Amino acid sequence: MCGIVAAAAQRDVAPLLIVGLKALEYRGYDSAGLAVLEGGEVHRVRAKGKVREMEALYQANPFPGGTGIAHTRWATHGVPNEANAHPHVAGRVALVHNGIIENYAALRAQLQKNGHVFTSETDTEVIAALVDHHISKGMPLRDAVLATVRGLEGAYAIAVISRDEPGRVVGARRGAPLLVGVGIGENFLGSDAQALIQVTNKIIYLDEDDVVEITRDSLQIYTLDGKPAERTLHESELSADAVERGEYRHYMQKEIFEQPRAVADTLEARIGPNGILPNIFGAGGEELLAKVKGIHIIACGTSYHAGMVAKYWIEEYARLPVSVEVASEYRYREAVVPEGTLFTAISQSGETADTLAAMRESRRRGYIGTLAICNVPESSVVREADVKLMTRAGPEIGVASTKAFTTQLTALALLTLHLAKQQGLDSKRYNDLCSQLQHLPRAIEDALKFEPEIVELAGRFILRHHALFLGRGAHYPVALEGSLKLKEISYIHAEAYPAGELKHGPLALVDEDMPVVAVAPNGPLLDKLKSNLQEVRARGGELIVFADTAAHIDGNATRGSILRIDAGGEFIAPAVFTVPLQLLAYHVAVLRGTDVDQPRNLAKSVTVE
Known part of the structure; x- marks a missing residue:
């Protein structure tokens, strides 16, 4: 999906932004661009195609500046071309955006009525024009962003700069991930921690509807009503080496061959000689699972297939009813929820829009609780679930999921065995299944x-x-x-x-x-x-x-x-x-x-x- 990198630093940021975009190329995109503030002007370069094509344009005419934003776009509104590529500029403002604004047509019509002339087909340019409109009324950038996002319907993560406030970047998120990278004499925004690991491993994950303002030596987070907020600082375990291809021709091949280790890591400290270890689902996990009379699994794509396998396992070994549904279908129908049903969301990234929306919808439908099976500890799905089971696949760069799938199956096998023992599965059968699961890393190694x-x-x-x-x-x-x-x-x-x-x-x-x-x-x-x-x-x-x-x-x-x-x-x-x-x-x-x-x-x- 689209990628965002932004920086406020005491050094030229364009090279840093380009490195960050390259780290996000795995997400898929069709154009790229960056904008930098210098001397009260916005300098911008955009190109259809790969980051390297945009980088070549920048190298042919480089520009300095310590404040900037950059983006890789995956087309939603408008065909892939330079005009629709981010960043978008409106008046004083340059802006990048991940997500979809559902009410953009009405907002665009109103702005056109007021005389704004649009140069792209995107919903993103509407956001930039709205921020510029509020600044023209005398608002500082932060307040203009707050005023703008209050009127947006849909999903967004944005990073905005204004030529009136050099040295400052304002970001906001709803329904799409955005995080802060904390450096020494510099601060960053990114849609993914992998975009920032070259410059910092200190990360703050923004909550839903947060707005953040960064300069090179300060950062402040606000809630949607403009009140200051505190969020936890984390040290990312990612390393630059983790996202290198090494000896392999493609990331996908590398990740296929990483599966024995990824599965072993997912099993580590969760299964022992006597079976599944206690408390593997975190605080309150065993108490919640003890109440389970049925399970409803929601997921998309590959994760949905993992859920389908789990249905066979759980019904055979734990004798509990399981239903599995595509998240994009679930969220638009009125599901019947039998008493004692556990809502289980499976997501590699933990930011899958339909899965996350389905989890939020489940809160009103009478489930006994929510379980997240995910690979990203600080993702929205994990933070919003009642209990969790992490897959420990490590970074997966290839778009086609491989080790994420097998580690999801591993986590679901652990869940199956926990429930099977709870439901009184014969001890000999239980021990045999546990033994098979412990053998899984070796079996995958042999298959390779x-x-x-x-x-x-x-x-x-x-x-x-x-x-x-x-x-x-x-x-x-x-x-x-x-x-x-x-x-x-x-x-x-x-x-x-x-x-x-x-x-x-x-x-x-x-x-x-x-x-x-x-x-x-x-x-x-x-x-x-x-x-x-x-x-x-x-x-x-x-x-x-x-x-x-x-x-x-x-x-x-x-x-x-x-x-x-x-x-x-x-x-x-x-x-x-x-x-x-x-x-x-x-x-x-x-x-x-x-x-x-x-x-x-x-x-x-x-x-x-």
């Missing part, structure tokens, strides 16, 4: 060793335009995740179905030009899956089967290939089988020459609706 074989399989997809993924039970969501990865980064159209649904429509698509990828774990549904594979073979379809070493599938009975992987047990198999599907999507995309880490039209963190 199949990369050379998967590179060969990927070659079969280079000229294909469609693919079908099949799975049964808890592996149907794994098939969904595999198809999502392939379409996200290779641009091959892919669909996933429960294998038993083949005869209900998708079998009509199967021919020699459509590869069919099947996940075949060992278990009670294996014989059913074998029949589905025969249906594909009878229609001339080419099968690629990822099978458990314990699953008895005759390689001669398929037209295609079988890759046999030790899943390490039925419980952890969904997480293990996810890994070869990630590798398949990655290597298909590499062979097709697409932008693996920043696929077209997609953003890492969807912070607008």
